Amino acid sequence: MDGLAGYILRRLMFLPLTLLVVSFATFYITRWGPGSPISVYSGQYRDPEAFARVEHKYGLDKPIIQQYGIYVERVVLHGDLGPSFRLRDRSIPEIIGPKIWVSFRLGLYAFILTFLVGIPIGVFAATKQGTWLDPFAIGTFLFFQSIPVLVTVPMLVLVFAAKLHWLPPGGFDGMFSKSMILPTVALSLPGIAGVARLARATTLVSLHEDFVRTARAKGLDELTIMTRHVARNSLVPVMTTVIGLSMVGLLEGALFTETLLGIPGIGRFIYESVNGRDYNVIQAIVLLSAGAFVLANLVVDLALIVIDPRIRAGRVR
Amino acid sequence: MSNKLTLAVGGVAAVLLIGLAAVLIFVVGGGGGSSSSSDGTPAASATKSSAAPAASGELRLRGEDPLFLDPAVAQDSGSALYIVEIFSGLVRLDRDLKLQPDVAESWDTSSDGLTYTFHLNKKAMFQDGRLVTPEDVKYSWERALSPDTGSITASNFLGDILGARDVANGKAKELTGLKIVDDTTIAVTLDAPKAYFLYKLTYPTAFLVDKRQIQSNPTRWTQKPNGTGPYKLQEWKLGDHITLAAYDAHHLGAPKLKTIRYDLSGGSSLVDYEDGKIDVTGVGLDDLDRVQDPSDALNKDYVQTPRMSLDYIGFNTNTSPFDDPKVRQAFSEAVDRKKIAEVVLKNAIPVANGLLMPGVPGYTADDKTYPYNPDDAKKLLAQSKYAGKMPEITLAESGAGATVGPTTDAIVQQWKDNLGVEVKVQQAESGTFFSDIDNGRYQMFHIGWIMDYPDPEDLLDILFYSKSKQNNTRYSNPDIDAQLLQARTEANLEKRLVIYQEVEKALLKDAVWLPMFFDTTHALVKPYVQDFQFTPLIIERFRDVTVSR
């Protein structure tokens, strides 16, 4: 097992390196542009001398490399992510923790809804293969996938909140309130088509396998191999693509949905932090998401290796 | 093949279905908003009944999380709204923006105008019950100026005190201009007899903070601040709500309104108002039509208050082509501001008739700006030194995306139509925008200015004095400088105002700015809320409000 275990270990070793590179790049980019959190926060009073003084107090006038060194030392040795320049009396975990929790739960809801709707649709389409219902079902949701979230949200709000008054037009009343319905629906719509197709493909494979078993009894060996091969081949990229896309779509959709509907999640907060040049907050969020991404990637790659032997052969030297 | 076709048909059918549903809803719903149904009962179409009935004496609002509750440091209006209730200073502004005593119950001015002696109110206490002493004043101001605190505004609002510069630079720890006379008296000496000094003390930077609290909890005291204002911060759950509770032992008397609850969780303020969950709400441009319609149920709750802010276009007098006053004047005369206000802004805000806004001493109702005159504008341009060789011009503004667009687009188009000049719009996000204005990078910029206290010095001097740091147009006019200096120390109020009015006229004649619009707050207030007043500036406003449900 040295191959696999060693592989995992080697990949994990890259995690700190990745984080380092990501954090350095972010560090540089945030500080490169004009404007510092001090001068941005300042609003209409512009006093460049005062800015310089305060920036000096926070060490923002040191060379970027030096600032980075201080930052890394602080994070690694003391676990201190630094002060937020906007909300100065709270620690960063204190600020972003609840927001991430809100976005995460919203994303979870949307993810669940996507699968809850997508799988039955996909299975249904598979059973109706050959009739017009098959492509029609998938096609409808494919169309929904084509509508930008920025359009679905205002339209949903208009219809369900403004006209019908069934749902509140935004805000956050808690995870089990009516205010969660609109954002969940809006976020889940684009992903349903992908999931439906995946479900459909899987269902068809198993249908075919039954067919294949009977076929093998009749001696059609080549066909068997072909089907199984093709299924494995296409299932894996589809799976990773779909799950990957849903997650990415959720993340990006979340920013718009949260902004449009006034939900206090991390998507909207990132936007506010970038505008406010809140260096440490931006840094923390980017690091967090990078770390999560790398780990998720590792999991997916491992799954790939387990499923597709060819890749394993090529990968582990 | 027919499969694929059906797929597309499926998509189209989905669209049609949605469209049909939408049409049905529009038709059945009558195409109206919420409460304008014919049966007249306002709550009929609201799906939620009012939230748990609130007590009398409690006011419910929507709000934003304050960023930082340190009065010396906080710069955003969101924080300021809470700070003016929790903290206070020696003097305050009443609803008519007149100067009134606060922690200082009276004061004497020396005959040379240089020294103010404040007599503190003997009943003035911090919210934990401790009496206010002159040491607290000294501590608060020195702390605000100290570089360790990181205040941006202190040198502006407290900078007239003798020795302030040295404290701000870190060269001294104490203000030489402050002298504690006795237990309840403190004398403040200025570097010049500045008439507007007291007004500057009404700004949060000069508010009093609790030395003991700050020293014992330097990083987190702002989460449960101990101030001298009429309201205590009772509870603050980040992202959820803030509750302010009346401080009954306040030296100016117990506030009539006992509790104020802000809902911070985001969402639509107007909908909450209609549902009865909040008692006061602002009204945005989007909903203005509805609210101003006399047949709408909300119309009787509608109030309008002027705000002391000015939206303007500033010309950088140091760069081409706006170093030529004829060009500036031409650009000013080529914009039909009334039309824009009408069409783009639905007349929600008034066209500016000068630099000073209504309510600022020295304001006059006559129109001192260049009227819309496209022919004259063309002539001026032809006479200017850039006739025929106009450089490329960019108008900068801060903004995000297309939302800021319509007014600026309209202005730019008018320049194109009336002057034949193609102006490019550059939107920069605020950090970059302000920074670049500081560095004088733009030829012209679209921006606003909000008054911090009701004195013309806060605009004319701060923004147009040639050596001022806020002078974003790099304008330098020795005559105006002289007048401004004179006005700073002119003791007679009338004479002062006359000087400022002349300065205003001169600046407008020189077309340094193109003043576009003043501002108005549009709001809805529930009938059971009495004496609620929107103020043109951010000052405390809850003390005299009563809520009787």
Place this chain on the structure above:
Amino acid sequence: MTMFGAETGESAAAGRAVRGESLTRRSLRRLLRKKLAVICLVVIAAFYIMGAFAPLLAPYSYSKQNLDNSFAGPSLDHPFGTDRIGRDMMSRAIYSARTTTIVTGATVATGFVLLPVVLGMLAGYRGGWIDAAINRTGEVLASMPGLPMLILISATMRPRWDRWMGHLENGLHWDGLVSSGFADYFLIFGVLSLFGWVGGARLIRTQVLALRRAEYIIAAEASGATTSRILRQHILPNVMPLIIVGASAALGGIALSEIGLTFVGVGVQPPHPSFGALITEGAPRSVLEHHPALLIVPASIVAALIFAFNLLGDALNDVLTSRDS
């Protein structure tokens, strides 16, 4: 395994050495036989032609205002009506198509064809440290949260970028570089490509890894062919299908990204119109309630385009990958 029915019979061709051209030609033929695919191609082509010839097709300029004619309904003069400041919606839509054409075209060409092909093939074929290096770089780039990074880079780099472009314009006398919005597009497509090439490269790399073991490759290596030759002649044609499918899938996503970026304020700057701008202007409740056309027109065009991309991607997937072994 295809969605629209397995194309049996022909799939038995697996294992036979495939020569690039005949595969492409064959695939094209098969594609064109599917009616739906043709419709999609027509829609997409119409869109891109509209975008490319926008100045010729649009009846008005996209910024010509007429404050007297705001929010006008459809008329002979203005088939799609006008917006808040009287601009013709149809012209704005046509010019927005141009923006999308430029941005998607450039981004896909760079970030979804050029970069993934080069990097993916190198990584897969050469392996070793090149592979590791490309993989790790890709991982770093992909792990950065896309939209926040885009916003960040746009916010901080744009002013500098504008200045550089200004200098470039003056230095090379390419007048209008900045004012035409070209510099804007460049920044956007650059950033989108930078973060977008990873997925495609990874897919290609996987494919190349699989192909590497094929006998004809080993034979070619044995006969002394150089790496670049092998890549060009043998691997590239087999990787083409993936590239095409990937690119067509990406086009839709990029159009959506542009909309998102503009909404947030870091996309194409005014006055250049884009669908992001039109949608943002049409989305606020008051506008939507009384003048829904302002949102529906751009939204429909965009939705139709992306729908067409999706369907086409499906069809391509069918045609090109059903022969995969």
